[in-house]
Amino acid sequence: MWRSLASNVLTLLIIALFLLGGLVLWGQGEYRAEGPLDGPMCLRVERGSNMTRVSETLLAEGAVTSEKLFRIGADYAGKSGQLKAGSFLLPEGASMEDIVDVVTRGGASTCGTEVVFRIGVTQITTQVTTYDTAENAFVVAAEFDPTEGTQPQEYSAARATADTRYRMVVAEGTTSWQVVEGLKAMDMLEGTIAEVPDEGTLAPDSYEVVNGAQRQALLDEMEAVQVLRVGAAWESRDPSVPVDSPEELLILASIIEKETGVPEERGQVASVFVNRLEEGMRLQTDPTVIYGITKGEGVLGRGLRQSELRGVTPWNTYVILGLPPTPIANPGMASLEAAANPDNTDYLFFVADGSGGHAFARTLEEHNSNVARWREIEAERANN
Known part of the structure; x- marks a missing residue:
């Protein structure tokens, strides 16, 4: 009888272990399976929170099928104590394993x-x-x-x-x-x-x-x-560009920055100023005149007067030859690169073309024609 009882107990133990193993495999599958989220969710984890509160929130929002399984999985992975505060974006169909990884990984919040x-x-x-x-x-x-x-x-x-x-x-x-x-x-x-x-x-x-x-x-x-x-732009510069120091490169880049907001034009605008420097021509750029008036403190808010174009300041490139003594703004990397490696053109002039960009010219005659067209556009806009 004892031998029969021991055999039955052993059989039951084997069955229990088999069922337990199956249950563990099922739990692992559920933990790693695609979750019920049918769209992205922004999960906010408060400071001082814990996996229990997070799992309750996830269940209430329909992001997991079992809060208990979520916590068991986090415990099994050794991540229950690694919860981070923040707002985290959970993608559509995120598994419980994915969510645990997101809320314990740390780093910047991804939503909120x-x-x-x-x-x-x-x-x-x-x-x-x-x-x-x-x-x-x-x-x-x-x-x-x-x-x-x-x-x-x-x-x-x-x-x-x-x-x-x-x-x-x-x-x-x-x-x-x-x-x-x-x-x-x-x-x-x-x-x-x-x-x-x-x-x-x-x-x-x-x-x-x-x-x-x-x-x-x-x-x-x-x-x-x-x-x-500035150092990177200076190291990569075309040695034929007529600037003698990183400081001069920065000054040129600042003028380019203020003259155009069209990225594709920066190289052309840079070529105009480089060509003028090489020809010994004045740069004649309005932003330098404006800087001489404002010193960078605020916006002028009006057009330049003829007296201001003729006025003597260290920055007025209608009056001085070469570059002004300082930059006139903080240029971005694209303008620094344009100053260091301008387009290869023979342009000497440019004027607004009415589209937000500029019309470039090689000769004064071409430039005067472009200026006349710009005046027509200004007149049409004033009448509308």
Whole structure:
């Protein structure tokens, strides 16, 4: 009887182990299988949260089929204690294994709310963007001028949210004074700025910003990036370009930056200025005259007067020969590259063509014809 009982117990144990093994295999399959999400989902994980709260949220949102299996899988993978705070984008059909990986991997949030400070040539704006899972893209929830003192509710809510991300976008062609004024308007930054950096020494780009960051530290970062960019452009330059130092290359690039907003034109615009320098001609570019008036502090906001075109300043290239003594803005990498390696043309003139770009000319006669056409376009627009 005991032998029979032992045999039955052994049989039951084998069956139990077999069933348990099958259950484990089933659980692993379910954990790794495509999940029920029928579209992207933005999952927010609060600071101090845990896998239990996350699994409950996921079940309520229809992202997993079993909160218990989700937690067991995270425990089995040794990731239960690695949960990160933030807002994470879960793709359509994400498995439980995929979701555990996303919320424990760390790094920047991939959805949620982002505040973007844009420092432009003519204005400073603050945008509050949120991730729209239906559109699968960030959408602007609010936009305002931070220098006016009024803040929309969306911005206040974003500032009160711990995992809000911040980014600063500095446009190509901004002046150093404009960048400093923009940093002063960013109320999530701290610290004072000792002085406005030299013109041209700040790299226009998009910068991730941490809440409470020091304003001066951001300026230092931008200066370091620009040093690298100018150095790279100088090393790759065409040796026939008539500039004698990285500083002169930076000055030329800043003029190119202010003369055209059309990327495809930068090389042609650069060739005009290089050809004029080689011919001993004055550059005769309006942005240098404007800089002599404003010193980069704000926008002129009107057309130039004839007296200003004739006025003597160190930057007025209608009066001086060669390059002005300093840059007139902060150029981007594309303009630095254009200055270092301009197109090979025999153009000496250019004027607006009415399309946002310019008409280029080799002779004064061609240029005068282009100017006459531009005057006609201006007159037509004034009458409409």
